[in-house]
Amino acid sequence: MGQFEDFDFSDADFSQRDIADKSINDLYVESKMTTFRLYLMTSKKQRDGGESAIDDPDSSGGEELPDPQLTNVHVEVASEIATVSSEDPLSISFDCMPDHTTEDNSAAATLASTLSLENVTSEEVVTISDAPAGSILLDIQNYMYDPEIEFEPSQVFGNQDETLPASVCVKNLVIRRGSVFTDVMKFFLKEEFNLRTDTLELRILTERGEDSGGVFRDAMSEFWETFYLKHTEGADVKIPTTVHIMKQEEREAVAKPLVLCFKQEKYLPVQLSRMFLEKCIFDTAPSNEELLESFLGFLPDMDRGLIKDALDNFDGVDENELLDAFSNFNLRVYPSKDNFESL
Known part of the structure; x- marks a missing residue:
């Protein structure tokens, strides 16, 4: 519809009434609704005389472009050549251009219109430095030579399975409030779950809620509270205990929720002894001072x-x-x- 600068933007309610001067609380009180929706309204800026900005034929936001009058021009972009044919001025081929530019004829016309039509002669080479400000040539240069994008040299590794990107798999689990620990443990004991590529979405039975992180954190909070209560000892610092009611494979399976919680939501059960976690993750031997501090917290x-x-x-x-x-x-x-x- 035009350039961003040609429009005014405002917040409105469902009736298209401007509500920029009201607070969220005022809107809830006024509407008496439990869910209030806001809408972004756009309107054309009006110039003197009642004419809108995009109706102006001289405005840059119009869709009409000048007809290019070129014979045969080569545009050199970092050793790659773009050719404008005299038979079809809008037919431009770039070997190194992005797909969306080669398919868009308007981009080709813009390129042709940005060149100096009077001074360009047949077979003349126009370089990036000769392009006028705002030219699409400069956009091409910025696209291909973005300083924030760096490509490392390709390497060949021995184990390709560890270097090739794997497809992300989202697995769903329905849990019951009050039985989260049991449900999650059964899932990790029975299901194949790749901690590198898989993610877990939780849904609580009889409760409506889309898991965008909150449901997962809520459920895992209950998971670790149950784990603290049943399988650890200690006051502020919890030490896992090896009790007969928990088999070895179950104790090992607890590591998957531990890693998954941190990977997905940066959730870490901080009441577990730091010495215990460091030993599990880094296999480090704590000093006597660290052990004493952990023991006092226990x-x-x-x-x-x-x-x-x-x-x-x-x-x-x-x-x-x-x-x-x-x-x-x-x-x-x-x-x-x-x-x-x-x-």
Whole structure:
């Protein structure tokens, strides 16, 4: 319909009434609707005399283009030649042009019209530097020589399966509120799921909601809360436990939701011990200081305060209280000032 500058834009409601001066809250109160839709309205700018901008024959937004009057012109673009035939001025062939330009005759006419028709002689070569400002030639140059696009040299790898892009597969899973952990675990134990290429979309039974990230995060929050409750121990820091009710393949299957949560939604169960996660992911050995910090987070608040006080001043802590705290860990070595930190 014309150039962007030839139009005015405004927000409107369903009745095409301009609502730019109202807030979202005002609109909801006024309409008394649970869902309120906004629309983008466009109108032609009016010039003096009531004539719209795009009705002006001299406006650049018109569809009429000047008839090119060229004989035979070669346009050189980075060693590639574009030829304008005298028989068909609108027939231009570019070996390195994008598809949408070669198929559009208007682009060819624009190219022809941007050249200096009076000064171009037969068989004359016009380079990029000679093109006028705003010429399609400069657009071609920018298209082919975008500084933000870089191509690395091609390489041949040994395992082609790891380098070739695989097709993305979206798998759907219907889960039940209150049984998310069970449903997700059954899915990963039975279904083939490629963590590199596959994505998972969740739908909660009896609840309407399109999974654009929110449903997935909500469901996985319940998944990890159940995992914390049933299969970990600890206060602020959770340590996974190997209990008889969870088989080895089930414990290993928990790794897939862990990776998938972070891959899709950058969701990480932060209550799991950092030492545990680093060991699983990077196979690193924590230092004694890191282990002590993680252990203190594992303890209940009362025992944590007692242990911290004993580390700072062992003689100032009640011995019986200290023994009670350590009895939960089946400690068989009597604590003293010298061995307390290592214990």
